[in-house]
Amino acid sequence: MLVVDREQVLAYRILAHGLHRTGTDPAAPAVFDLGVQDIGQRDSAAVALAARTREPVPAASLVDDPRFTLAWSYRGAPHYHRAAEFPGLVPALLPLTESDARARMTWRDQEVAEAGMPAAEALLTAARALREVVREPMPKGAASTAVTGMVPTGLSRWCRGCQAMHIFEQVMRLAAPLAGIRLVAGAAPATLAPLAGRPPVPAEPDTAGVTRIAAAYLRLHGPATATEVAGFLGTTKRTVTEGGWPEDLVEVRVDGHPAYLPAGQVPELENPPEPGLVRLLPPWDPLLQARDRLVLVPDKAWHKEIWKVIGNPGALLAGGEIAGTWRTRSAGRRLDVTVNPLWMLTRDVRAEVEAEADRVAAVRGFAVARVSWEE
Template sequence: MDREQVLAYRIAAQGLHRTESDAAKLAVFDLGVQSTQRDTALVALAARCTDIDESFVDDPRFVLAWTHRGAPHFHRTGDLAAVTRALIPLDETDAMARMQWQRKQVEAAGMSATDGLFTAARAIRDVVGEPMTKGAVSTAVTKMIPAGLSYWCRGCHATHILEQVMRLAAIHGGVRLEAGVNPATLAPIEGRGRMRTKPDPAAATAVVSAYLRLHGPARPAEAAGFVGTTTNLAKAMWPDELAEISVDGRKLSLPSADLALLENPPEPDVVRLLPPWDPFLQSRDRAVLVPDKARQKEVWKIIGNPGALLADGEIAGVWRTKGSGRKRLDFTITVFDALPAPARRAAEAEAERVAKVRGFADVRVSWA
């Protein structure tokens, strides 16, 4: 098989043909929908649901929490307990890998990453009994944890708990994020039970299975990138009942149950404006999504990702917006290659859809 067939499969598997009216039934919630920037999750759902509006953030069927890689994700409320179990590190190597950019600080803390994670989780659980701003939680928790798990912040002129430790620990402390609230506010998860510290390999494997369903066919290294662990540990989480696929000479895996869709996916004849951190853009094999390295740098920035224009099975460009109060939303769409007129009209219709769900009455589209 080739990459075009893989992309057609992912477009279908992730619901981008927009045939579902109920957001809770979208397959992308099997992993969660990242919400790193204002309205990104809402726009991701607008690309997939026939009917969605801004009330999504207040829907009790969904909950926002720091989960995969410490990033904020919306999950189905009923799935959150399983997600929490999946986030318990399998061993110390796993715990340290999940610390990502703050591994060196955790290594210097004088305790294991596992102990540091759950020490912070217990402190967060004790502190957050009602909604509190992130800053207030950080201040209170920092006083309760070993000094090695905190750092001096020059900007604030204060000592804070390590950011990644706080993000990874919060869910284990039974704490979520308040959706649609600024500044970031933490609150206790309704009905939170006792804190679990024992690894749950089956729950971890379920996350990898979901990754393969939505972003496959793939290798352990790509699943590891999404989870935030090592390739060897992703292999330990590797599910059974997989089909081996050859894609452009690479041996990849896909759940056997999804093989029929890969073999005969619907035509990827859709045009969508995907927000930054959209599930489709979360595949760790970026060269499959965007083969050209220069274009990859346009889609995935170090700071300030744009949205991506999906047209007829390919990432065809990027887009950004600028709001004029709450009246008009201005779009600038930059295409990589000439775009046919029907695709341009479809993109402009998608811009109107995005503006509507974000609460803007008017829209203006500029092409570059």
């Protein structure tokens, strides 16, 4: 059995995530095998690509690139996916079982009773209604209002801010891809639109598709466990182990704990290249999506700073470790970048951070970056 420590795992993941920045095609990085989460106001997907491609792609160009589809996918969060592959992903987003549906929707007995139907049926009911409503681009608010009027009242809640009834937010987000609906990239407010060549609402769960997602997670974030894959999907461990666990896996011991990796990735885990690089990773960067956060950052005191409920900072990657956080503020045509290192950084690393900040500024449409340090 292969035995490794967390430093070796991080070196492998840095390689698997394309952070050595060897390619030029923005659609090529393996992170798109899962998708790249996007926070539109902060151009996070474009910044994540800038950390992985030699020629950074401006955020404005990414928005218009037909090779990508932006959609609510895993956990209802917006992700960029390869456009050619996204229709094949949609059936895999349909829960496999009733317990799976409850977990993804965060429903308990109370919500099921109020809906008057099982959670899985409620999700499909919402998807069919969304498909009827969204026949052309329309603002999210207008779509929500129209769908709320079509679905049973038990699928809605009173919104104090709007002083109106709205369909459950998470139900709408999870139903949208099943309805063949994408997000219009770059649009504000959030705007929904039909997918090109709109596929039908899936009739049956796609167990093989869930297995492909689990395998992609293990390639990118492995060695990992079924519990961690389930956390990424927003479901239960049982859903993954009984309905979507890949077969061609190797058990690996990571600092004494069992985890799994696709057999074909073992040579890269055994001998990953030296991760002596510096990157500014955006909030919710693919590397930060791993659920074993103690492997990423062994000092648990930093977890609440890196993974906040709202308003995550970016993460500084240096020398194979998460070495700090960073935030930005616009000042005219200048992007101010404030870095908070976890430990003292060398002069060379600081110079590389400043070069990476210039890259982030260019991607986001700023003329120049200015870096300041929190000591």
